[in-house]
Structures are given as C-alpha cells and as structure tokens.
Amino acid sequence: MTETLHIIGGGMAGSEAAWQAAQMGLDVVIHEMRPHVKTFAHRTGNLAEMVCSNSFRSDDDEQNAVGQLHWEMRAAGGLIMAMADKHRLPAGGALAVDRDPFSESVTQALLDLSNVRVEYGEITELPTDGHWIIATGPLTSAGLGAAIQAETGAERLAFFDAIAPIVYADTIDMDVAWLQSRYDKGETEAEQKAYLNCPMTRDQYEAFIDALLAADKTEFHEGETAGYFDGCLPIEVMAERGRETLRHGPMKPVGLTNAHKPEEKPYAVVQLRRDNALGTLYNIVGFQTKMKYGAQTDVFRMIPGLENASFARLGGIHRNTFINSPTLLDDQMRLRSRPHIRFAGQITGVEGYVESAAMGLLAGRLAAAEILGKPLPTAPLNTAMGALVHHITGGAEAKTFQPMNVNFGLFQPVDGLKGGRRGRKDRYKAYTDRAKADWQGWLDSQAAIPA
Known part of the structure; x- marks a missing residue:
C-alpha cells in the first residue's frame, strides 16, 4: 500500500x-x-x-x-x-x-x-x-x-508585506491615461499595450510626494518591528528614502511616450497593469502601501487620470513569516x-x-x-x-x-x-x-x- x-x-x-x-x-x-x-x-x-x-x-x-x-x-x-x-x-x-x-x-x-x-x-x-x-x-x-x-x-522571524490597490478600469480617465508597455515591449499589439500610464508633471509629482509623506499610516503593535523585503516596499517607505526614489523606481518615466501629448515628456509616470481577462480591473504597479484606507483614496486620486477612480481593493499590510x-x-x-x-x-x-x-x-x-x-x-x-x-x-x-x-x-x-x-x-x-x-x-x- x-x-x-x-x-x-x-x-x-x-x-x-x-x-x-x-x-x-x-x-x-x-x-x-x-x-x-x-x-x-x-x-x-x-x-x-x-x-x-x-x-x-x-x-x-x-x-x-x-x-x-x-x-x-x-x-x-x-x-x-x-x-x-x-x-x-x-x-x-x-x-x-x-x-x-x-x-x-x-x-x-x-x-x-x-x-x-x-x-x-x-x-x-x-x-x-x-x-x-x-x-x-x-x-x-x-x-x-x-x-x-x-x-x-x-525566535520567530517576520517582515511586513504590503499589497497594492486595484482600480476599476471604467473609472480611469482615458483622455489622460494611455496604453503602452515600456519600450513597446512584447510580440503582439496586446502585449505592447499591456499597461495603462498616468503622466505627472514635476509640480504634480512633488505634491503627490508631499501628500504621501503626510498621509496617515498603519501603526505597528508594541514590540513589532518593520523589516520590509526590498522587493515589496510600501511606496511611503520608498518616498522616505528620498523624494526622487519613486521617480527612479515604479514611477520612472523612461521608455514611454504620452499618446495624448507626444511632444511632452512626463516627469514621472504611474503604471497600472491589467488584473483580469475582462480588462475591468487594473492594479497600480509597485504601489504597495501601508496608508490607511481613507488616506489611500485621497492620495491616489491625486494621480492624473485617477481623479475619479473607484477601487475594487485598497492596499494593505500584513505580517509575513519565514x-x-x-x-x-x-x-x-x-x-x-x-x-x-x-x-x-x-x-x-x-x-x-x-x-x-x-x-x-x-x-x-x-x-x-x-x-x-x-x-x-x-x-x-x-x-x-x-x-x-x-x-x-x-x-x-x-x-x-x-x-x-x-x-x-x-x-x-x-x-x-x-x-x-x-x-x-x-x-x-x-x-x-x-x-x-x-x-x-x-x-x-x-x-x-x-x-
């Protein structure tokens, strides 16, 4: 047997x-x-x-x-x-x-x-x-x-892992956002247009960083320490490491051309990736967060194209054990x-x-x-x-x-x-x-x- x-x-x-x-x-x-x-x-x-x-x-x-x-x-x-x-x-x-x-x-x-x-x-x-x-x-x-x-x-080892929010596609302003994969990467047109891109000017980026740093965050319980895994850092933690950190990370503007204003180079770009086959949901790439829910909606709606966004899921943070x-x-x-x-x-x-x-x-x-x-x-x-x-x-x-x-x-x-x-x-x-x-x-x- x-x-x-x-x-x-x-x-x-x-x-x-x-x-x-x-x-x-x-x-x-x-x-x-x-x-x-x-x-x-x-x-x-x-x-x-x-x-x-x-x-x-x-x-x-x-x-x-x-x-x-x-x-x-x-x-x-x-x-x-x-x-x-x-x-x-x-x-x-x-x-x-x-x-x-x-x-x-x-x-x-x-x-x-x-x-x-x-x-x-x-x-x-x-x-x-x-x-x-x-x-x-x-x-x-x-x-x-x-x-x-x-x-x-x-002693039990742990770090804190954050998850990114998901947005309903029909609440994204496509007069501002455009479809394009970075450097048009992909063998098919669908792959070359797999991401939604929301551009920011320098003033918009600076205001976004200010709001991000000032937003209410999840507090840890007494005795807990936040040892984040670098591949899943909350965006607030990245922003705290320097105002330009996000612009050289998940918000980097390289390899992208604004389809609405091709002559203008964005100072920063927020990317969203399709989250389901229907194309009704998009997650905000690299935007893991420990902000409280109310703060998330306020801050993320500062992103051009997401001013009226509705969220299928907001971000969050949880203990990750290994x-x-x-x-x-x-x-x-x-x-x-x-x-x-x-x-x-x-x-x-x-x-x-x-x-x-x-x-x-x-x-x-x-x-x-x-x-x-x-x-x-x-x-x-x-x-x-x-x-x-x-x-x-x-x-x-x-x-x-x-x-x-x-x-x-x-x-x-x-x-x-x-x-x-x-x-x-x-x-x-x-x-x-x-x-x-x-x-x-x-x-x-x-x-x-x-x-």
Whole structure:
C-alpha cells in the first residue's frame, strides 16, 4: 500500500508539491485551513489564490533568472505554470494571469485526481510521524507558528508585506491615461499595450510626494518591528528614502511616450497593469502601501487620470513569516530536528509566487522519491531551482538571512566569460543555457522512478 504524503497549506507551494507527488503515484492529502480560518489577505477558499500582484514577472528564459525558473517548472510538468499559461493576460514581457480563473483551475485540477484530497481545518502542532511538507506561506497561523518556534528554539522571524490597490478600469480617465508597455515591449499589439500610464508633471509629482509623506499610516503593535523585503516596499517607505526614489523606481518615466501629448515628456509616470481577462480591473504597479484606507483614496486620486477612480481593493499590510532556513533545513529541505517534515514555499525564505511554487515542486518530488525508496539528489546547483534552494539551505549567511527572489547573483560564474555590463547579455545567456542542460539532465535521471 502506498504511503500518504501530507501537505499543510494549499497555496502556490502546497498545490505544486501535491501535483508533483501525485504524478509520481503517491496518495496526497492537502490540509488547508481556509475558508474556515481566514487571513487578512485571502478572499476565497481556493487553492493557489493570488493575494498580491497578479504577475509571475518576466517570462524571458534567456536573459532573466525568473524566466529561467518558469522554463524549469514547465519542463517538469508544473501545474502552476500550466494554469498560468492557460489564463495568461497581456503584460508585455511579463507573465500576468487572470487571478480568479487561475486559482479555480488549480483547485479543480487537483480535485480531479483520484489520489489527492483536501481536508479543511487548521493544524496547530507539528506532526510526530508520517511524511509531511509544511507550505503554509507568509500567513502561517499563530498556532502552527508557535509550534515551529518551540521546535526550532529560534525566535520567530517576520517582515511586513504590503499589497497594492486595484482600480476599476471604467473609472480611469482615458483622455489622460494611455496604453503602452515600456519600450513597446512584447510580440503582439496586446502585449505592447499591456499597461495603462498616468503622466505627472514635476509640480504634480512633488505634491503627490508631499501628500504621501503626510498621509496617515498603519501603526505597528508594541514590540513589532518593520523589516520590509526590498522587493515589496510600501511606496511611503520608498518616498522616505528620498523624494526622487519613486521617480527612479515604479514611477520612472523612461521608455514611454504620452499618446495624448507626444511632444511632452512626463516627469514621472504611474503604471497600472491589467488584473483580469475582462480588462475591468487594473492594479497600480509597485504601489504597495501601508496608508490607511481613507488616506489611500485621497492620495491616489491625486494621480492624473485617477481623479475619479473607484477601487475594487485598497492596499494593505500584513505580517509575513519565514524561518531561518540555512540553520534549520538540510539540502533536501527537511527539518534537521525532524527529518520527516519538509518545508516549502515562502515560509522557507524565498520571495514571490514563482519561487514559492518552485520550492513546492522540488519538495514534492524529493519527498515522493524518498517515500518510493528512490531518493533523489537535490536540484543541480547551476539551475535556477538549484541556485535558489542552495541559497536558502546553506548558501546564505544565517545571521543576516532575509527573503530572496531568484536572481543571477545566486548562480555560479560561467568559466571563460568576463564580468561587467558589456558582457552581461552573453553571461546571462550562458547561465540559462547551462541551467537548461543541467535541469533536463536531472529530470531525465528520474525516468526510473515509477509514475
């Protein structure tokens, strides 16, 4: 009789782990506390619900590390990437998805498998036997978080994650805003016009920054400290770092021409990305915020083109929990003190939908192979998957460990290539060529494992 793999958490990582293990023939139980136990950010009980952006970021598998991670997950038959491709929205060179149909499709695909079932309810203790993957993500419940803390003996680590607001498209003034992807990037007209752009003059930008800095913000509870992940900084925090910070970040005006006034160069530009297939919702790119709701509407309606905007969702801020993986996990993603438990996803200290799903894919395969008596080596170091898991399980400095997106800085140098900006394109292509070959070799080595 086949042993069962239990997975706590039905987010990106848990869903992908379940899919991979089920494809290898295991019986899988996903333990999901939603919708019985709600979180700040989730709206539904669906698996793999997207709670922040609807973007999987760059899909370029030659010049971008996250694009290479997409490639590796597709090559491994990943469910998350398959459903993302199925529900893809125009977004220039990025992979954006229609969030609700995406999560509904992931949920249905798993429920359609005869060897997967979902049990709803909260688990608050670490399991003492069996085979488990903990993939509870950044919003791990207080009970389970306390159990993890008690087991590891380490102080619970956390930073604060902010989410961006979503605007109803029909409330955007298209006499001011225009459709264009930066540098007209994309192979189709839809991709080249995947973003709405709202221009600002210098005076409008300065007034916006003043209002942003003066707005009422969410206060932290006593004893909490705000250690933000740099890839998801609230716009107020960026503005506090310097008045020009936003203009050189999410509000940079480069690569864009105002369709209404082509002769005028904007001083700053706010971009909005389509959030659903109907094109009725747009999220404000890079505008994660900790402003209070009333302040958000006042400040965001200062943006030209959004003076009469209605919001389907305002921004917010929440605690994001992760463990100190370099000290706690081995290279198979197992908890050193309890090797029958693996961790996967954002709780391990990776950041982003794709990275979380990738760690779920790897944990699911490693767990299944071990249960089937044919253990696998971890992912090759020169792959995007391997570089990321190496970073969280030993490559990072434990004392300063913080969440990390996949990036070429985690890859081993390629022999014979010079560094510097001039050789970057060739260097990145060499990284991805090598990664593809090594990843395919790792997958081919698993052919002997029964499906």
